[in-house]
Amino acid sequence: MKILAFAGSNSHKSINKDLVTLTTTYFKEDSVEILDLNDFEMPLFSSDRAAKNGIHQLALDFAKKIDESDLIIVSLAEHNGSYSVAFKNIFDWISRIQNRKAFGNKPMLLMATSPGARGGASVLEIALKTLPHFGASILENFSLPKFYENFQPGTGIINPGLKMELENKIRIVKMQTMVKVELPHPN
Numbered sequence: 716m717k718i719l720a721f722a723g724s725n726s727h728k729s730i731n732k733d734l735v736t737l738t739t740t741y742f743k744e745d746s747v748e749i750l751d752l753n754d755f756e757m758p759l760f761s762s763d764r765a766a767k768n769g770i771h772q773l774a775l776d777f778a779k780k781i782d783e784s785d786l787i788i789v790s791l792a793e794h795n796g797s798y799s800v801a802f803k804n805i806f807d808w809i810s811r812i813q814n815r816k817a818f819g820n821k822p823m824l825l826m827a828t829s830p831g832a833r834g835g836a837s838v839l840e841i842a843l844k845t846l847p848h849f850g851a852s853i854l855e856n857f858s859l860p861k862f863y864e865n866f867q868p869g870t871g872i873i874n875p876g877l878k879m880e881l882e883n884k885i886r887i888v889k890m891q892t893m894v895k896v897e898l899p900h901p902n
């Protein structure tokens with residue numbers, strides 16, 4: 716299985732990237748690519764720009780990465796109760812590519828974390844409501860509150876209940892995305 720993972724953040728110290736990176740370690744037998752949104756920085760989306768110059772090449776590249784994947788693992792940074800500009804800009808650009816749903820009808824494990832007690836609950840709620848309309852098939856979602864209390868670099872999630880919750884959800888995602896078993900052809 717090909718996994719595309721990224722944080723919805725352009726911070727070089729992104730805690731969401733830490734969570735995404737940890738989560739990908741549970742998919743050892745799969746091929747994993749972790750993207751950095753800084754590599755897909757484009758001018759702010761504008762309808763005028765898109766009409767004049769077409770869809771930005773980096774948006775086409777990002778969409779191709781989605782299309783080539785079997786599972787998307789994403790953890791969203793929450794900025795003022797919503798998406799970070801870095802994520803929203805890419806989302807807007809790829810949503811204007813003709814004849815595609817932005818997230819390509821791909822299965823998605825959707826997460827969020829923040830230093831606060833709500834763990835990005837607002838952005839997670841927005842994403843849960845809206846991303847399915849844009850081709851995200853959300854299999855599970857997970858919020859990690861109080862990142863700096865519950866996560867230790869090198870160790871991962873140190874709160875046993877939250878660790879178990881994530882691991883259970885990963886198990887469900889794995890079961891739902893398992894490669895279909897080829898049955899022997901009946902003679």
Ligand SMILES: Cc1cc2nc3c(=O)[nH]c(=O)nc-3n(C[C@H](O)[C@H](O)[C@H](O)COP(=O)(O)O)c2cc1C
Binds near residue numbers: 730830833
């Ligand atoms: C512009 C801005 C707005 C923020 N708004 C929120 C917010 O609404 N809720 C929240 O929990 N944290 C908020 N934060 C704190 C972020 O959760 C924190 O910076 C976190 O590290 C972002 O994730 P990242 O490290 O993956 O970029 C905000 C941070 C910034 C810079």
